[in-house]
Amino acid sequence: MSDKHHQAHEGSSPPGHGPFGESEAISEAGSQRTSWQPRYSRDDFCHSPLLVFYEVTRACDLVCNHCRASAMPHPAPEQLTSQQSADLLEALATFPKRPMVVLTGGDPMKRPDLMDLISHGTQKGLRLAVTPSPTPLMNAAAVAAMKEAGACGFGVSLDGANARTHDSFRGIEGSYELSLSMIRWAGEVGLPVQVNTTVLSENLGELQQIASQLESLPVQMWSVFFLVPVGRARHARRISARQYELVFELLYHESRCRPYAVKSTEAPHYRRFVMQKMHISANSVPEQLYGLSRYAPVGTNDGRGVMFVSHTGEIYPSGFLPLSCGKFPSDSPVDVYQNDPLFLDLRDADKVQGKCGVCEYRAVCGGSRARAYAIYGDPLAPEPDCVYVPPAWQVRDASHKDCSRTRKPK
Numbered sequence: 001m002s003d004k005h006h007q008a009h010e011g012s013s014p015p016g017h018g019p020f021g022e023s024e025a026i027s028e029a030g031s032q033r034t035s036w037q038p039r040y041s042r043d044d045f046c047h048s049p050l051l052v053f054y055e056v057t058r059a060c061d062l063v064c065n066h067c068r069a070s071a072m073p074h075p076a077p078e079q080l081t082s083q084q085s086a087d088l089l090e091a092l093a094t095f096p097k098r099p100m101v102v103l104t105g106g107d108p109m110k111r112p113d114l115m116d117l118i119s120h121g122t123q124k125g126l127r128l129a130v131t132p133s134p135t136p137l138m139n140a141a142a143v144a145a146m147k148e149a150g151a152c153g154f155g156v157s158l159d160g161a162n163a164r165t166h167d168s169f170r171g172i173e174g175s176y177e178l179s180l181s182m183i184r185w186a187g188e189v190g191l192p193v194q195v196n197t198t199v200l201s202e203n204l205g206e207l208q209q210i211a212s213q214l215e216s217l218p219v220q221m222w223s224v225f226f227l228v229p230v231g232r233a234r235h236a237r238r239i240s241a242r243q244y245e246l247v248f249e250l251l252y253h254e255s256r257c258r259p260y261a262v263k264s265t266e267a268p269h270y271r272r273f274v275m276q277k278m279h280i281s282a283n284s285v286p287e288q289l290y291g292l293s294r295y296a297p298v299g300t301n302d303g304r305g306v307m308f309v310s311h312t313g314e315i316y317p318s319g320f321l322p323l324s325c326g327k328f329p330s331d332s333p334v335d336v337y338q339n340d341p342l343f344l345d346l347r348d349a350d351k352v353q354g355k356c357g358v359c360e361y362r363a364v365c366g367g368s369r370a371r372a373y374a375i376y377g378d379p380l381a382p383e384p385d386c387v388y389v390p391p392a393w394q395v396r397d398a399s400h401k402d403c404s405r406t407r408k409p410k
């Protein structure tokens with residue numbers, strides 16, 4: 001790995017697990033494109049990301065116990081200024097294929113210039129989505145203002161089927177009811193909504209109920225996020241690899257019977273699950289998977305179709321993989337995405353180690369690079385939370401043991 005890849009130091013890293021942005025939404029095995037998702041091919045990912053997450057601030061009034069950002073009440077002094085943020089949006093608009101930019105946090109509403117940024121990015125030809133936190137700063141007028149400024153997507157987190165579960169995650173009473181109101185306000189002004197749910201041991205039994213609740217709300221996509229232990233999420237209880245398969249089964253079922261799209265985030269092995277379920281050969285070229293768009297369109301992964309810019313301009317492969325590959329404004333985000341050695345490695349399925357490196361699904365899956373880094377300290381280590389054992393791995397010499405079993409957690 002290049003010397004310039006350094007983990008962001010304590011206090012300014014890792015980038016946050018805020019509402020929506022927290023889930024690197026739309027980032028991988030999704031189930032259906034919405035009007036605000038363009039069609040991308042794997043070749044496009046070599047030069048342009050599908051999604052860029054810009055953490056406009058780390059300030060947030062919530063204290064979510066699985067916050068990627070370890071968000072704080074006030075903005076950091078080194079936070080990018082209004083002018084620098086506008087310059088960043090202009091730089092992102094120069095990608096050969098313009099990405100969707102998700103303004104995340106922290107709480108984007110803590111930035112007084114938020115509407116100006118949405119408006120500026122829109123004028124530069126970008127499509128922007130926003131992931132505000134459910135706090136008293138959010139109301140119907142604010143949602144309408146986002147729409148008026150040009151936003152074309154709105155992310156809301158819902159981590160429980162009731163106030164007790166959701167509010168206990170968010171650390172503030174009333175958060176559940178406010179989240180539901182935010183979804184309705186967005187629906188009223190025609191802003192497409194993505195609901196993000198983080199799966200933890202505590203809410204595993206409520207997923208089915210959440211799926212049912214969303215049916216009566218103006219929701220376009222349900223993104224189910226699988227925990228990466230970074231930030232405050234280091235102390236959260238992530239589910240077992242076996243439980244992933246149970247959740248995959250539920251997502252697969254829900255994606256076929258709900259009016260909204262369903263996708264996984266930070267669980268690219270959902271694509272393997274869907275392909276096995278549908279008896280699709282692992283050798284199918286990825287573009288053929290477009291035919292499955294209801295279940296699993298082209299897959300993204302950390303650094304592959306996804307990029308993250310922190311509140312201070314640090315450029316990461318994703319919000320959950322806090323290895324800095326450059327810093328805006330000194331470095332060009334386009335150049336970093338296209339040429340940085342870590343980004344290049346992350347887009348090369350053959351660079352992954354252990355069982356993922358010989359897995360027949362590595363081109364469409366490859367495992368979560370962020371989770372591999374969080375658990376093993378190596379972004380090219382195998383996915384820690386996948387039950388699948390590829391045939392090519394089974395026949396290997398016993399001396400070539402899976403590093404997911406031999407490698408010690410950090």
Ligand code: SF4
Pocket residue numbers: 268269272355356357359360361362365366367368382383386387388389390
């Ligand atoms: S072994 Fe790795 S590449 Fe294969 S399905 Fe599991 S996570 Fe994906």
